[in-house]
Amino acid sequence: MMGQERSLSPSTIGELKEIAARYPEARSGLLPMLHLIQSVEGNVTNEGIEICAEILGISAAEVSGVATFYTMYKRRPMGEHHVGVCTNTLCAVMGGDLIFERLKGHLDVGNDETTEDGKVTLEHIECNAACDFAPVMMVNWEFFDNQTPDSAVELVDKLRAGETVQATRGATITSWREAERVLAGFEDGLVDEGPAAAGPSLAGLEIAAERGWTAPSVDEAKVSTGSTGGADATADTKTGAAEQADTSRAESETKLEESPADTAKEGEDD
Amino acid sequence: MTDTLTPVLSADWGTDRAWTLKAYKQAGGYSALETALKMAPDDVIAMVKDSGLRGRGGAGFPTGMKWSFIPQDNPKPKYLVVNADESEPGTCKDIPLMMATPHTLIEGVIIAAHAIRAKTAFIYVRGEVLHVVRRLRAAAREAKEAGYLGTDILGSGIDVELIIHAGAGAYICGEETALLDSLEGRRGQPRLRPPFPAVEGLYASPTVVNNVESIASVPSIVKNGIDWFGSMGTEKSKGYTLYSLSGHVARPGQYEAPLGITLRELLDLGGGMRPGSELKFWTPGGSSTPILTAEHLDIPLDYEGVGAAGSMLGTKALQVFDQTTSVVRCVLRWTEFYKHESCGKCTPCREGTWWLVQTLQRLDEGQGKDGDIELLLDLCENILGRSFCALGDGATSPITSAIQHFRSEFESGLHTPSRELFPPAASTLFAPQTVGGK
Ligand SMILES: Cc1cc2nc3c(=O)[nH]c(=O)nc-3n(C[C@H](O)[C@H](O)[C@H](O)COP(=O)(O)O)c2cc1C
Ligand code: SF4
Numbered sequence: 117m118m119g120q121e122r123s124l125s126p127s128t129i130g131e132l133k134e135i136a137a138r139y140p141e142a143r144s145g146l147l148p149m150l151h152l153i154q155s156v157e158g159n160v161t162n163e164g165i166e167i168c169a170e171i172l173g174i175s176a177a178e179v180s181g182v183a184t185f186y187t188m189y190k191r192r193p194m195g196e197h198h199v200g201v202c203t204n205t206l207c208a209v210m211g212g213d214l215i216f217e218r219l220k221g222h223l224d225v226g227n228d229e230t231t232e233d234g235k236v237t238l239e240h241i242e243c244n245a246a247c248d249f250a251p252v253m254m255v256n257w258e259f260f261d262n263q264t265p266d267s268a269v270e271l272v273d274k275l276r277a278g279e280t281v282q283a284t285r286g287a288t289i290t291s292w293r294e295a296e297r298v299l300a301g302f303e304d305g306l307v308d309e310g311p312a313a314a315g316p317s318l319a320g321l322e323i324a325a326e327r328g329w330t331a332p333s334v335d336e337a338k339v340s341t342g343s344t345g346g347a348d349a350t351a352d353t354k355t356g357a358a359e360q361a362d363t364s365r366a367e368s369e370t371k372l373e374e375s376p377a378d379t380a381k382e383g384e385d386d
Numbered sequence: 387m388t389d390t391l392t393p394v395l396s397a398d399w400g401t402d403r404a405w406t407l408k409a410y411k412q413a414g415g416y417s418a419l420e421t422a423l424k425m426a427p428d429d430v431i432a433m434v435k436d437s438g439l440r441g442r443g444g445a446g447f448p449t450g451m452k453w454s455f456i457p458q459d460n461p462k463p464k465y466l467v468v469n470a471d472e473s474e475p476g477t478c479k480d481i482p483l484m485m486a487t488p489h490t491l492i493e494g495v496i497i498a499a500h501a502i503r504a505k506t507a508f509i510y511v512r513g514e515v516l517h518v519v520r521r522l523r524a525a526a527r528e529a530k531e532a533g534y535l536g537t538d539i540l541g542s543g544i545d546v547e548l549i550i551h552a553g554a555g556a557y558i559c560g561e562e563t564a565l566l567d568s569l570e571g572r573r574g575q576p577r578l579r580p581p582f583p584a585v586e587g588l589y590a591s592p593t594v595v596n597n598v599e600s601i602a603s604v605p606s607i608v609k610n611g612i613d614w615f616g617s618m619g620t621e622k623s624k625g626y627t628l629y630s631l632s633g634h635v636a637r638p639g640q641y642e643a644p645l646g647i648t649l650r651e652l653l654d655l656g657g658g659m660r661p662g663s664e665l666k667f668w669t670p671g672g673s674s675t676p677i678l679t680a681e682h683l684d685i686p687l688d689y690e691g692v693g694a695a696g697s698m699l700g701t702k703a704l705q706v707f708d709q710t711t712s713v714v715r716c717v718l719r720w721t722e723f724y725k726h727e728s729c730g731k732c733t734p735c736r737e738g739t740w741w742l743v744q745t746l747q748r749l750d751e752g753q754g755k756d757g758d759i760e761l762l763l764d765l766c767e768n769i770l771g772r773s774f775c776a777l778g779d780g781a782t783s784p785i786t787s788a789i790q791h792f793r794s795e796f797e798s799g800l801h802t803p804s805r806e807l808f809p810p811a812a813s814t815l816f817a818p819q820t821v822g823g824k
């Protein structure tokens with residue numbers, strides 16, 4: 117297989133090997149390697165899968181099994197920009213559903229489809245950890261906070277017209293492929309754009325400043341500890357801690373018991 | 387008396403270029419590391435244990451104790467893995483922290499790695515946050531150039547390498563054993579326990595997995611001491627934490643306060659609900675924690691208080707919904723999420739979430755059948771406790787709690803679509819009656 121009709125350049129193959137070499141065990145590099153394949157090829161291609169498999173010494177089927185597990189990996193060619201609309205519950209209720217409907221109509225595409233001009237791939241996405249900025253959109257995985265159907269239309273029109281667009285909390289929009297390269301581990305020099313934090317991220321801090329509230333100083337803490345200082349009340353055995361940890365999640369992660377669940381064969385890796 | 391809000395992690399988020407090493411050092415950054423490097427590793431573990439710090443990733447397991455489980459007589463390398471996958475719906479605290487002050491996390495990583503004697507540490511950050519990945523990489527680079535990472539850190543003889551690793555979109559990879567499989571370059575599916583990660587984690591070696599906020603809290607403890615940390619919070623839930631307020635509130639955002647503050651207090655600080663809104667239901671700690679109602683406004687938001695109210699503190703993601711919101715619509719959407727994110731490894735979760743969605747869709751459309759509510763409860767009973775990992779259990783939380791508090795709304799689903807009872811436009815940020823409420 118090696119050597120025929122390759123479109124991946126030697127420098128890309130060098131970078132793929134460089135990624136694998138960052139890790140104590142090379143296979144750990146597979147996720148970033150697939151990000152790099154996407155940035156070069158525009159999606160996860162068969163050739164990309166084969167090259168990753170060769171570099172890591174595993175089968176193409178194994179690589180393919182990994183690529184299909186994760187939603188950020190695309191098997192179809194992508195548009196220049198990826199536009200994500202959060203339609204998880206909080207954002208959906210705050211307007212994400214209406215934004216997504218409006219964009220589908222405006223761009224004349226369905227979910228996970230690309231506009232005819234190849235500029236925009238539209239996708240509804242899950243909670244992107246910015247619920248205090250709902251409704252949230254992501255362009256090439258950069259934050260666009262507090263959107264409305266109108267602002268969303270304006271945003272995609274600018275992207276299609278090739279105008280400069282800046283994320284609300286982030287950098288100037290480049291392209292989905294360039295974003296994938298950063299995810300693969302190569303810096304693009306845009307780290308200093310955008311704020312440290314904005315809007316809701318600063319809500320508590322601003323209120324505290326207005327009212328003169330701070331965390332106690334070390335001296336204040338000494339005076340007030342008597343009642344709550346030290347960890348006497350915190351469990352100091354494993355079972356005690358699991359029982360004190362308030363969730364079934366903690367238990368299932370701590371108690372020494374086997375899950376009664378049957379394990380589906382087809383779900384197994386490798 | 388401590389103040390109502392106590393910004394520690396968020397204290398410098400408003401600082402110009404807070405993400406740079408220069409700004410972090412000006413704010414006193416990396417002084418805790420210098421202290422910690424002079425301490426014996428076991429003394430650092432004891433300190434974190436005695437502080438009472440409990441994991442901020444959802445389960446509340448004592449952090450120092452987790453570190454003490456690492457078998458130091460095991461000849462294999464030890465690893466520290468920071469869980470920065472933040473994908474539990476509603477949860478939005480770790481991402482702003484890493485965006486604004488990534489060095490706080492990195493300082494915590496180096497201290498924790500020293501404590502458990504790990505020479506390699508990883509930050510597994512979800513892939514869908516490009517700018518956060520940039521900030522983490524740049525911070526790791528700056529820290530290394532300054533001698534805080536790499537070999538012989540600050541002349542201590544201690545070596546720590548840090549690898550920033552971007553994921554690729556899968557909620558289940560936040561589950562710690564699935565995360566480890568994913569970090570090994572595999573499909574992210576949970577592992578059978580035992581063995582626990584502390585014994586056989588990454589590359590079958592002793593591994594600590596901790597949440598971003600847990601690790602980022604460590605420098606402040608080392609710097610200010612356990613009495614300082616314990617002067618905030620409640621008896622069994624010590625310290626300060628980030629509460630994330632979202633939804634139909636006047637002032638959504640991050641509020642850093644001692645553990646045990648109430649939702650009423652948090653709402654009052656920011657001007658309550660949005661204009662014209664009444665609280666209908668809320669999640670205390672993300673979508674996997676049973677929903678609560680206005681009845682629970684005064685419960686202390688600590689591990690014990692929320693547990694006693696029948697829910698869980700979880701990730702302290704307070705998603706707040708008002709009277710315009712259909713609880714059936716919300717529960718359906720969360721359940722669709724769990725179905726989509728189910729890794730498929732075990733039958734109760736894989737099949738169960740599929741059936742739950744079918745049933746909830748009918749009710750949302752006003753085409754529910756007699757017995758559908760019982761069917762939902764039955765399905766939940768078959769998933770809860772029978773699933774291989776906590777994703778399955780979490781999927782049942784919104785359903786059983788919503789039926790408990792709002793059964794009549796599910797009954798209406800036998801004849802009336804949710805969108806007729808609760809027109810979705812009224813719930814939005816840009817609904818006419820809320821103009822000016824932003
Ligand atoms: C489905 C699922 C998703 C999870 N997602 C996260 C996550 O995104 N971040 C996190 O820190 N913990 C998450 N957890 C909890 C982790 O399994 C683990 O308890 C946590 O990372 C331990 O860190 P801590 O002790 O510092 O809290 C998740 C658990 C489950 C079951
Ligand atoms: S409970 Fe769901 S997510 Fe967890 S192992 Fe089973 S199928 Fe996978």
Ligand code: FES
Nearest residue numbers: 202207243244247
């Ligand atoms: S629900 Fe949209 S960002 Fe969390």
